[in-house]
Amino acid sequence: MTAVQTATDTILEVSDLKTYIFTRAAIVKAVDGISFNLRKGETLGIVGESGCGKTMTALSLLRLVPKPAGRIVEGQIVLNGEDILQKSEDEMRDVRGRQISMILQDPQTSLNPVFTIGNQLREALGIAHRENKSSMISRAVDALRKVNVAAPERRLDDYPHQMSGGMKQRVVGAIAMSCEPGIIIADEPTTALDVTIQLQYLRLLKEIQAETGLAIIFITHDFGVVARMCDRVAVMYAGRIIEQGDVRDIFSRPAHPYTQALINSVPKLEERVDRLYSIDGQPPLLSNLPEGCRFAPRCPYAADQCYEGYPPSYQLAEAHHADCWALDPDWQGTQIEEFIPPTGSAG
Amino acid sequence: MAAVTTTPEASAPATPQPENRVIAGLRVARSLPVIPLLVLIALLAVPAIFANQLAPHSQRIGVLDDAKLPPFWISESFEQRMVVQRADRNRLDVEIGLSNAQRKVERGEATIITGGEDGEVNPGDTLRFLSQKGGSMEYPLGTDKQGRDILSRIMHGARISLLVSSLAILLGGGLGTVLGMLAAYRGGKTDAVIMRVVDIKLAFPSILLALVLVAAIGAGFTTVIVVIAVLLWARYARVVRGEALAIKQQDFIDRARVSGASNARIMMRHIFPNLVNTVVVLATLEVGHVIILESTLSFLGAGIPAPTPAWGVMVADGRDLITTAWWIFLFPCLAIVLTVLSMNLLGDWLRDKLDPKLRNV
Numbered sequence: 001m002t003a004v005q006t007a008t009d010t011i012l013e014v015s016d017l018k019t020y021i022f023t024r025a026a027i028v029k030a031v032d033g034i035s036f037n038l039r040k041g042e043t044l045g046i047v048g049e050s051g052c053g054k055t056m057t058a059l060s061l062l063r064l065v066p067k068p069a070g071r072i073v074e075g076q077i078v079l080n081g082e083d084i085l086q087k088s089e090d091e092m093r094d095v096r097g098r099q100i101s102m103i104l105q106d107p108q109t110s111l112n113p114v115f116t117i118g119n120q121l122r123e124a125l126g127i128a129h130r131e132n133k134s135s136m137i138s139r140a141v142d143a144l145r146k147v148n149v150a151a152p153e154r155r156l157d158d159y160p161h162q163m164s165g166g167m168k169q170r171v172v173g174a175i176a177m178s179c180e181p182g183i184i185i186a187d188e189p190t191t192a193l194d195v196t197i198q199l200q201y202l203r204l205l206k207e208i209q210a211e212t213g214l215a216i217i218f219i220t221h222d223f224g225v226v227a228r229m230c231d232r233v234a235v236m237y238a239g240r241i242i243e244q245g246d247v248r249d250i251f252s253r254p255a256h257p258y259t260q261a262l263i264n265s266v267p268k269l270e271e272r273v274d275r276l277y278s279i280d281g282q283p284p285l286l287s288n289l290p291e292g293c294r295f296a297p298r299c300p301y302a303a304d305q306c307y308e309g310y311p312p313s314y315q316l317a318e319a320h321h322a323d324c325w326a327l328d329p330d331w332q333g334t335q336i337e338e339f340i341p342p343t344g345s346a347g
Numbered sequence: 348m349a350a351v352t353t354t355p356e357a358s359a360p361a362t363p364q365p366e367n368r369v370i371a372g373l374r375v376a377r378s379l380p381v382i383p384l385l386v387l388i389a390l391l392a393v394p395a396i397f398a399n400q401l402a403p404h405s406q407r408i409g410v411l412d413d414a415k416l417p418p419f420w421i422s423e424s425f426e427q428r429m430v431v432q433r434a435d436r437n438r439l440d441v442e443i444g445l446s447n448a449q450r451k452v453e454r455g456e457a458t459i460i461t462g463g464e465d466g467e468v469n470p471g472d473t474l475r476f477l478s479q480k481g482g483s484m485e486y487p488l489g490t491d492k493q494g495r496d497i498l499s500r501i502m503h504g505a506r507i508s509l510l511v512s513s514l515a516i517l518l519g520g521g522l523g524t525v526l527g528m529l530a531a532y533r534g535g536k537t538d539a540v541i542m543r544v545v546d547i548k549l550a551f552p553s554i555l556l557a558l559v560l561v562a563a564i565g566a567g568f569t570t571v572i573v574v575i576a577v578l579l580w581a582r583y584a585r586v587v588r589g590e591a592l593a594i595k596q597q598d599f600i601d602r603a604r605v606s607g608a609s610n611a612r613i614m615m616r617h618i619f620p621n622l623v624n625t626v627v628v629l630a631t632l633e634v635g636h637v638i639i640l641e642s643t644l645s646f647l648g649a650g651i652p653a654p655t656p657a658w659g660v661m662v663a664d665g666r667d668l669i670t671t672a673w674w675i676f677l678f679p680c681l682a683i684v685l686t687v688l689s690m691n692l693l694g695d696w697l698r699d700k701l702d703p704k705l706r707n708v
Binding site for chain 2: 068094102113114176
């Protein structure tokens with residue numbers, strides 16, 4: 001990646017996106033005003049605990065928030081210069097798959113059990129290409145070869161249950177990339193795979209990215225994966241991005257107490273610990289958010305100010321922002337301790 | 348031969364597709380359930396199609412003189428009874444009333460073995476008479492009360508049963524499948540409305556519903572099909588909805604949506620193929636149910652009108668003669684049992700074939 005990015009490189013710009021789920025009892029603010037952008041060929045990691053709105057963010061980008069309860073209430077999602085929130089459902093179908101695609105968590109159920117791999121690949125490829133059968137078959141073989149499936153010609157006639165998890169996830173990847181989308185959202189694609197397969201799969205994604213200039217939004221809770229995969233990181237907490245920046249900045253100089261705590265909670269090989277580090281308390285209910293900073297009730301530095309209003313975003317480096325009152329020049333409370341980057345965690 | 352080797356297509360590396368298909372076809376053919384299929388073909392398909400050519404007798408018009416003839420292997424039998432003034436009802440196997448005996452002798456049906464020197468029948472004489480007419484190959488499975496050939500009627504009945512069950516299942520099953528899928532896929536109000544109608548339907552006594560429908564539209568072939576379809580769809584809707592709900596949760600549906608598939612496409616291309624299994628198995632199991640429903644309706648006079656030889660009607664006809672002319676009800680019964688059993692076996696086989704996980708085992 002070149003050091004200087006021009007504005008035209010941006011293919012996705014999300015601003016002030018709010019996705020709420022309206023239940024009978026309350027309004028769940030799953031995504032509550034997040035902004036980020038994505039450049040061509042870049043990998044953005046979205047990290048956070050379970051239930052902090054990561055997947056909802058991904059679904060919002062595809063406009064597939066579960067209806068009728070879920071709704072995007074505010075914001076803009078500009079994809080390739082067009083606001084997709086203004087598009088009709090018919091137009092959205094052309095966007096999905098062709099411009100933005102998604103790899104889901106569980107490869108075991110991501111493939112239709114009653115069709116062969118070849119059949120499903122050909123179907124996906126058929127969205128972009130309408131050709132005769134034999135040329136579709138050779139396209140399918142190419143697609144499988146691209147994701148390093150051995151003997152792709154023979155694999156075409158296999159049913160999903162005849163493949164291993166890692167193999168299936170590669171097929172799912174091949175299907176997601178079949179229409180050459182500019183962006184792929186990978187929602188914890190390696191969670192269901194074992195560690196060696198994880199590594200292979202991540203390498204494969206990287207290779208494909210280098211070849212095609214694909215932008216990847218990588219949703220995960222695994223900081224090791226983030227360090228390996230991402231160029232930039234957005235840390236989500238309770239529906240908001242509380243810190244985002246270059247992966248190096250985030251790992252070496254995390255500014256937000258939550259980010260620091262998250263990085264600290266990754267166990268290190270070098271140290272012998274009796275108890276794993278954890279953050280006290282629970283994330284707030286998205287249906288009943290505290291006023292002010294959402295992390296305040298669990299934050300060791302929290303002062304009165306933190307409970308009164310949500311902090312503005314403070315710029316720390318060129319593309320490094322964090323939402324925390326303690327970063328304010330007029331901050332009266334305890335200064336955030338100098339962060340000592342843990343060795344070895346950023347593998 | 349030279350032409351074959353020089354064509355560019357033949358020398359180019361061929362895709363493995365065609366060869367595999369032949370092999371797969373052979374494998375399927377070898378695993379076919381032979382006996383159920385043969386039974387179905389012999390019992391249902393062939394008679395249903397060729398009833399007009401194959402049936403030895405008319406399905407509707409009988410010869411009254413030949414009424415209640417037994418099947419061919421039963422030969423005629425005689426019995427001897429002693430003539431008494433008034434026969435004791437509990438001793439009818441050995442006694443015969445005087446007037447009855449006189450009538451038989453007059454008609455030449457009985458001969459006097461002992462006594463009867465004066466040419467008259469008196470109490471105390473022993474009578475020998477025909478108790479059972481013999482069967483013949485003329486009517487291989489015997490005849491019914493009206494002297495109609497049972498074999499011919501079973502053949503024609505096969506046509507009725509096949510038509511009624513396939514049309515009714517197609518109609519009812521199709522409706523139920525579509526509604527069940529819609530309910531599962533759309534959820535919310537659609538689901539609530541469809542499933543409440545299903546609940547109401549299932550809570551309704553089905554015979555009552557059938558009779559009301561028949562009274563409303565009038566008995567006949569079409570009515571029977573419509574009525575059975577109305578009785579069937581709810582069960583389909585419920586089973587299909589359950590299956591579809593489970594399938595809808597799977598990631599490949601999300602993946603289809605992510606790659607821009609429309610709702611109709613997701614339902615037809617992704618959910619339905621996963622349901623085929625269930626629907627087909629349910630259909631084969633319902634064949635038995637439908638044949639029995641049809642005969643129930645016929646029995647109640649709400650089915651296919653009388654002279655048409657539906658199997659159900661034939662069973663109902665033979666019901667009151669079970670002790671004396673058992674063949675009238677037994678053969679149609681056997682036809683029903685064999686058909687239903689074969690259908691179920693075929694359904695089992697289909698279920699295994701349609702499930703990719705069981706296909707190669």
